[in-house]
Amino acid sequence: MNVHDLPTPALVVDRRALENNLGAMAAALPGPRLRPHVKAHKTTALARLQAAAGHHNFTCATPREVEGMARAGLGDDLLLANEVVDDDRLARLAALDARVTVAVDSDATIDAAARNGISEVLIDVNVGLPRCGCDPGDAGRLADAARARGLGVRGVMGYEGHVVGVEDRAARVEQTAVAMELLTKAHADTGGDLVSAGGTGTYDINTWANEIQAGSYVLMDGAYDKLALPFRPGLSISATVVSVSPGWVVADCGLKALGMDHGNPTVSGGTVWFCSDEHLTFSPDGGDGSMRVGDRVTVWPAHIDPTIAYHERMQVVDGDEVVETWEVDLRGW
Amino acid sequence: MNVHDLPTPALVVDRRALENNLGAMAAALPGPRLRPHVKAHKTTALARLQAAAGHHNFTCATPREVEGMARAGLGDDLLLANEVVDDDRLARLAALDARVTVAVDSDATIDAAARNGISEVLIDVNVGLPRCGCDPGDAGRLADAARARGLGVRGVMGYEGHVVGVEDRAARVEQTAVAMELLTKAHADTGGDLVSAGGTGTYDINTWANEIQAGSYVLMDGAYDKLALPFRPGLSISATVVSVSPGWVVADCGLKALGMDHGNPTVSGGTVWFCSDEHLTFSPDGGDGSMRVGDRVTVWPAHIDPTIAYHERMQVVDGDEVVETWEVDLRGW
Numbered sequence: 053m054n055v056h057d058l059p060t061p062a063l064v065v066d067r068r069a070l071e072n073n074l075g076a077m078a079a080a081l082p083g084p085r086l087r088p089h090v091k092a093h094k095t096t097a098l099a100r101l102q103a104a105a106g107h108h109n110f111t112c113a114t115p116r117e118v119e120g121m122a123r124a125g126l127g128d129d130l131l132l133a134n135e136v137v138d139d140d141r142l143a144r145l146a147a148l149d150a151r152v153t154v155a156v157d158s159d160a161t162i163d164a165a166a167r168n169g170i171s172e173v174l175i176d177v178n179v180g181l182p183r184c185g186c187d188p189g190d191a192g193r194l195a196d197a198a199r200a201r202g203l204g205v206r207g208v209m210g211y212e213g214h215v216v217g218v219e220d221r222a223a224r225v226e227q228t229a230v231a232m233e234l235l236t237k238a239h240a241d242t243g244g245d246l247v248s249a250g251g252t253g254t255y256d257i258n259t260w261a262n263e264i265q266a267g268s269y270v271l272m273d274g275a276y277d278k279l280a281l282p283f284r285p286g287l288s289i290s291a292t293v294v295s296v297s298p299g300w301v302v303a304d305c306g307l308k309a310l311g312m313d314h315g316n317p318t319v320s321g322g323t324v325w326f327c328s329d330e331h332l333t334f335s336p337d338g339g340d341g342s343m344r345v346g347d348r349v350t351v352w353p354a355h356i357d358p359t360i361a362y363h364e365r366m367q368v369v370d371g372d373e374v375v376e377t378w379e380v381d382l383r384g385w
Numbered sequence: 386m387n388v389h390d391l392p393t394p395a396l397v398v399d400r401r402a403l404e405n406n407l408g409a410m411a412a413a414l415p416g417p418r419l420r421p422h423v424k425a426h427k428t429t430a431l432a433r434l435q436a437a438a439g440h441h442n443f444t445c446a447t448p449r450e451v452e453g454m455a456r457a458g459l460g461d462d463l464l465l466a467n468e469v470v471d472d473d474r475l476a477r478l479a480a481l482d483a484r485v486t487v488a489v490d491s492d493a494t495i496d497a498a499a500r501n502g503i504s505e506v507l508i509d510v511n512v513g514l515p516r517c518g519c520d521p522g523d524a525g526r527l528a529d530a531a532r533a534r535g536l537g538v539r540g541v542m543g544y545e546g547h548v549v550g551v552e553d554r555a556a557r558v559e560q561t562a563v564a565m566e567l568l569t570k571a572h573a574d575t576g577g578d579l580v581s582a583g584g585t586g587t588y589d590i591n592t593w594a595n596e597i598q599a600g601s602y603v604l605m606d607g608a609y610d611k612l613a614l615p616f617r618p619g620l621s622i623s624a625t626v627v628s629v630s631p632g633w634v635v636a637d638c639g640l641k642a643l644g645m646d647h648g649n650p651t652v653s654g655g656t657v658w659f660c661s662d663e664h665l666t667f668s669p670d671g672g673d674g675s676m677r678v679g680d681r682v683t684v685w686p687a688h689i690d691p692t693i694a695y696h697e698r699m700q701v702v703d704g705d706e707v708v709e710t711w712e713v714d715l716r717g718w
Contacts, residue, residue: 059471061718091662113663134663135627135635137679138392157628160678182658183666184628184635213661294468295490295517302468302517304718307691312646313660325515327646328546329424329690330446330467333516345493346470357662361641362694364717384697385394385637 053374055290055367056348061305062290063363064350065271065378067370069286070101073270076282078105080256081264087111087131087248089267092357094382095366096124098270111248111265115141120382122150129153131174131248133209133265135161135184142168153206157186159197166201173203174246177238179210179231188234192241207244210235211265216253219278225257232260252276252283267357274354275314287360289317289351290367291332293343299335301343305351306330311358320350386707388700389681393625394638396696397683398604398711400703402619403434406603409615411438413589414597420444420464420581422600425690427715428699429457431603444581444598448474453715455483462486464507464581466542466598468494468517475501486539490519492530499534506536507579510571512543512564521567525574540577543568544598549586552611558590565593585609585616600690607687608647620693622650622684623700624665626676632668634676638684639663644691653683 055064077086088102091113099110099121109129112118115138118130127150135157136142145152146169155176156162165173175194178185186194188210195205212231218224232249239247250257250264253276258264268276271287291305303319306329310317316324321343322334332351336343343349353359360366361383368376388397410419421435424446432443432454442462445451448471451463460483468490469475478485479502488509489495498506508527511518519527528538545564551557565582572580583597586609591597601609604620624638636652639662643650649657654676655667665684669676676682686692693699694716701709 059474059718134637135678136637137625137627141392158678161627178630182630182633183661183664185630187630292470294470294494297511297515297518297520300515304467304469307644307646307688308694311640312644312691313640328516331516345468345491355640358640358645385392 055369055372055374058290058367058374060290060292061309063360063366064288064290065366065368066286066288067368067375069272069284070270073272073283073286074101074105077255077266077269078107082106084109084263087263087265088270089113089133089265090117090121090382092267093271094360094380095378096120096126096381097378099124099126102270109263111267114385115145116384117382118145118152119148122148127151131155133211135176137161137164139164139168142170146170155184155209156194156198157184159194162194162198162201162203166203171204172206173198174206174209174248175238175242177208177210177235179212179234179249180215181211181213183213185210188238191238195242195244205242205244207246207248208235208239208242209246209248210238211249211251212254212258213251216251217275218253224254228254228257232258236260252281253279271356273356274352285352287353287356289353291349291351293345293347293349296343296345298340300325300333301336303332303334303349303351304330305332309359309362310353311355311361313358314354317354318352320352322349388623388702388705388707391623391700391707393623394642395623396693396699397621397623398699398701399619399621400701400708402605402617403603406605406616406619407434407438410588410599410602411440415439417442417596420596420598421603422446422466422598423450423454423715425600426604427693427713428711429453429459429714430711432457432459435603442596444600447718448478449717450715451478451485452481455481460484464488466544466581468509470494470497472497472501475503479503488517488542489527489531490517491527495527495531495534495536499536504537505539506531507539507581508541508571508575510541510543510568512545512567512582513548514544514546516546518543521571524571528575528577538575538577540579540581541568541572541575542579542581543571544582544584545587545591546584549584550608551586557587561587561590565591569593585614586612604689606689607685618685620686620689622686624682624684626678626680626682629676629678631673633658633666634669636665636667636682636684637663638665642692642695643686644688644694646691647687650687651685653685655682
């Protein structure tokens with residue numbers, strides 16, 4: 053099938069960009085040096101390619117991502133890099149035929165893990181991003197508390213999310229060092245083999261961590277465009293022009309097909325005016341008469357993770373040919 | 386079940402607010418004076434309540450909404466208030482056991498409707514919002530063209546989307562009049578029974594239209610809060626505090642649970658700092674120590690339509706008791 057015959061809006065993956073990104077990352081961080089984050093794509097078919105590239109340990113953000121990965125046979129070593137206190141969900145994770153490690157950052161999360169049969173945890177340390185993670189000085193105490201409850205403590209994680217997008221590389225290096233100094237000190241107090249951190253923006257900078265949790269690299273995000281990384285944009289939306297007026301045209305790709313927290317998407321061959329629930333209004337670069345009803349346009353979302361979460365499937369294309377269809381099977385919680 | 390026992394993030398509908406909104410609208414615009422827009426909620430169970438309140442004609446934004454409504458037995462009179470040129474989808478709509486009318490605004494959309502067996506159309510007229518809709522002066526010609534292709538022309542629609550959110554009521558009235566003058570003139574050229582327009586912000590102002598396409602009224606949107614309408618906010622997200630730090634706490638309601646085009650949500654009892662993919666970071670009004678891991682918080686999305694489109698189901702609550710669970714069964718395209 054040709055990409056222009058897909059019903060729209062269609063989430064489209066460029067196979068060549070994807071293969072470039074998989075190859076570049078596997079060369080830089082082979083095997084367990086990378087723990088790919090599946091939250092970026094929520095698609096076990098894509099995770100399978102990451103495993104084929106040598107990465108068998110995965111990072112997840114939700115219980116459902118962990119469950120789906122385990123069911124897909126990708127459960128060698130799954131890290132839920134997020135705090136969860138839901139008994140039912142934790143008990144389900146503990147029952148999976150998979151190695152499951154969950155992040156904890158408090159006595160309450162350690163208690164939830166222990167009482168629901170989880171066997172291994174990672175101490176989540178705040179390294180500067182105001183989100184989850186314990187105070188670095190509290191990591192040792194929490195590791196002791198976890199071990200006292202019978203939990204295996206595999207080490208620490210600490211996501212430098214406030215650094216990964218810093219545009220100037222020298223500043224990114226400096227701020228990563230500051231963040232990882234905190235994580236390294238915490239690790240000295242916790243023990244365990246893993247020092248898990250990093251993202252696409254620091255994948256080749258963060259040498260303190262022994263595994264990097266990058267996810268965006270594989271399909272890439274507009275937000276990372278400015279960092280001169282060796283990864284290429286691989287995700288777009290194919291849309292159809294449904295209305296043409298003097299001065300603007302409208303395509304069928306709106307707010308329910310696009311993560312909007314980073315702002316408007318861009319559109320090839322046009323300038324975006326605004327998005328509505330099911331519409332993208334833009335002016336075509338070629339002026340009036342250059343686009344007709346039925347034309348296809350390519351829309352580039354500003355943030356891929358929440359964009360993908362709206363879609364049921366991805367279409368993989370090689371040039372204009374659709375070569376595979378993947379279910380986005382890890383959506384929800 | 387208690388709302389606090391739901392797995393989170395959970396989309397929660399307040400039954401009392403919902404019933405207030407259904408009742409207030411049915412009193413103001415009884416029966417066919419309202420053609421509720423299902424794009425707001427994408428849930429046939431909720432549409433069934435709108436039908437029970439007397440509104441048997443519905444507005445849809447996507448082919449899948451039309452198909453789902455027809456399959457749910459709510460196909461008395463379905464308007465697809467959007468332009469579609471996809472042959473497969475139009476042919477499926479034509480084959481439904483339902484009365485289906487589609488919007489057209491060009492020769493190309495008329496041709497698509499005619500060649501795929503659609504029997505009735507509405508001429509979509511641009512009344513000032515730069516989106517779909519023909520030039521008002523072209524409406525008569527398009528109606529003639531549609532009739533020449535054997536299509537029934539039921540009248541006109543023209544959405545004054547640039548007016549519905551205008552805060553000052555007098556200005557809203559004035560601008561609605563300007564927009565509806567265009568629609569009325571177009572209607573004189575097209576004929577047909579229907580003059581379909583309006584939204585929640587103009588439901589009691591737009592007396593030119595003989596049916597109003599409001600959707601947001603039923604669960605209400607933050608964006609409409611300032612208009613002093615008789616509808617109450619009825620949709621929130623129940624989230625769990627998963628991490629507590631000095632200065633802030635984190636709940637499990639992030640970018641993949643929230644439509645973000647209108648900006649950050651608000652949270653009861655706190656001030657939002659930022660959202661990440663699966664997290665909401667906020668400072669609790671009660672200060673440090675006032676919230677603990679496991680506490681439930683209520684998050685109010687800034688825009689409900691794209692929020693709902695992320696969720697598989699809605700939980701209907703009466704006070705803290707969950708009284709029903711509805712599948713959000715009209716998602717996708």
